[in-house]
Amino acid sequence: MLELKNFVPEITVIGGCGHVGLPLSVMFASRGKKVCALDINKELINKVNNGIIPFIDEDLDKHLLKALNNNCFLATDDPICIKESNIIIIIIGTPVDEHLNPKVYELKNVINKYLSYFKSGQLIVLRSTVYPGTTELIYEMFKGNNLDVDVSFCPERIAQGFSVKELVELPQIISSFSENGIKRAKELFNILTNDIVVLKPIEAELAKLFTNTWRYINFAISNQFYMIANDYGVDFYKIYHAMTHNYPRTKNFPRAGFAAGPCLFKDTMQLASFYKNNFFLGHAAMLINEGLPNYIVDKIKSKHNLKESSVGILGLTFKADNDDIRESLSFKLKKLLELEAKKVYCSDYYLKEKNLKNFDNLVSEEELINNSDIIIIATPHKKYKNLDYKNKKVYDIWNFLEKGGII
Numbered sequence: 001m002l003e004l005k006n007f008v009p010e011i012t013v014i015g016g017c018g019h020v021g022l023p024l025s026v027m028f029a030s031r032g033k034k035v036c037a038l039d040i041n042k043e044l045i046n047k048v049n050n051g052i053i054p055f056i057d058e059d060l061d062k063h064l065l066k067a068l069n070n071n072c073f074l075a076t077d078d079p080i081c082i083k084e085s086n087i088i089i090i091i092i093g094t095p096v097d098e099h100l101n102p103k104v105y106e107l108k109n110v111i112n113k114y115l116s117y118f119k120s121g122q123l124i125v126l127r128s129t130v131y132p133g134t135t136e137l138i139y140e141m142f143k144g145n146n147l148d149v150d151v152s153f154c155p156e157r158i159a160q161g162f163s164v165k166e167l168v169e170l171p172q173i174i175s176s177f178s179e180n181g182i183k184r185a186k187e188l189f190n191i192l193t194n195d196i197v198v199l200k201p202i203e204a205e206l207a208k209l210f211t212n213t214w215r216y217i218n219f220a221i222s223n224q225f226y227m228i229a230n231d232y233g234v235d236f237y238k239i240y241h242a243m244t245h246n247y248p249r250t251k252n253f254p255r256a257g258f259a260a261g262p263c264l265f266k267d268t269m270q271l272a273s274f275y276k277n278n279f280f281l282g283h284a285a286m287l288i289n290e291g292l293p294n295y296i297v298d299k300i301k302s303k304h305n306l307k308e309s310s311v312g313i314l315g316l317t318f319k320a321d322n323d324d325i326r327e328s329l330s331f332k333l334k335k336l337l338e339l340e341a342k343k344v345y346c347s348d349y350y351l352k353e354k355n356l357k358n359f360d361n362l363v364s365e366e367e368l369i370n371n372s373d374i375i376i377i378a379t380p381h382k383k384y385k386n387l388d389y390k391n392k393k394v395y396d397i398w399n400f401l402e403k404g405g406i407i
Helices: 021-030 042-049 060-069 080-084 105-113 134-144 163-169 179-189 201-231 236-244 264-274 280-303 330-340 365-371
Strands: 011-014 035-038 073-076 087-090 123-126 150-153 172-175 196-199 310-314 343-347 374-377 393-395
Touching: 011 021, 011 080, 021 035, 021 060, 021 073, 021 163, 035 080, 042 073, 060 073, 060 163, 087 105, 105 134, 123 134, 123 179, 134 150, 134 201, 150 172, 150 179, 150 201, 172 179, 172 201, 179 196, 196 201, 201 236, 201 264, 201 280, 264 280, 280 330, 280 374, 310 330, 310 365, 330 343, 343 365
Parallel strands: 011 035, 011 087, 035 073, 087 123, 123 150, 172 196, 310 343, 310 374, 374 393
Antiparallel strands: none
16 A cells, blocks of 8 residues: 655645545546545545545545556545645635534634644645635735745535536636735646636635525525425425426426535525624525424324324435435434434435444334334435335425325
């Protein structure tokens, strides 16, 4: 196996073994760049150095093997790779705390941790979503430590699971504080695509937040419409079909369902915080989307004696045909049902091999169907389409089974 002492990286990706960092590292490496994926998770480091992608991402394994075979990729926990690289990409964003305020200090803490390894002349690229103004804050932080570096914000834009396709097909947004920074960021991402959009750092930061917030609000519109139709005993999906059938102005209207994951809620709340909590549309979207599990439980409770019923939750990941459980609303649904139902069973096709901590009621699809009086399709994995539900009561807000979504 390749060792760091025999490897001189051109690019180091901090947070390089995660859902954002690994695809980016691998795609640069598969195109001939020497890339170090710096991470603190030794288990992930060992897996990727042995050619194993630790999450679902279409065709990424082929590109990882190509990069490994060409001695262009190495995962490590040794930060000396930062000092040896001319380009540092940082995959650390700004999450929100329990009061929905951005935690900018987490990014600053990581940079401070590795500060002695940075050197003047490097290009520093922030890749994860950040609170507006963070790029300038980091730029001033390096300046204050007498490091003359170019700092860029070049936001990640891929749909999880499709990085190989989208990293080379989607336009890359780049930004920096100098013409040289723009030039270097453009040269970097030209390795992946020639379709480059140049913005100021604050514009790029807002472009990323606006995009995710726009998507979150669109999901909230569908979920609110679903609740209105459902409360009047009307099938939302018949209306949905009428609205979208051969009608171009509603072609992007999403179906109802859980709007979750590590970005949409968080980024909407960051934008609200940035706008001094005057972003009423964003807060309304949050109340609708986060309230959907409560709505479902209340509606089912009005029709069934849950204290005497076992309920099965089918699907735990935050999106269909993926293995990522981060911020999944299925877990909120589970907690609510544990207060109301006699027994709660959970199953997910993509988590069979996962060791979920503190999770003792994860069962097979067959066992869930056999033991549940009521089944809720929380995540519409394609594998669930042809299951034999044995005439059990199935609640399907996505209309995944095409039998209507009325609760």
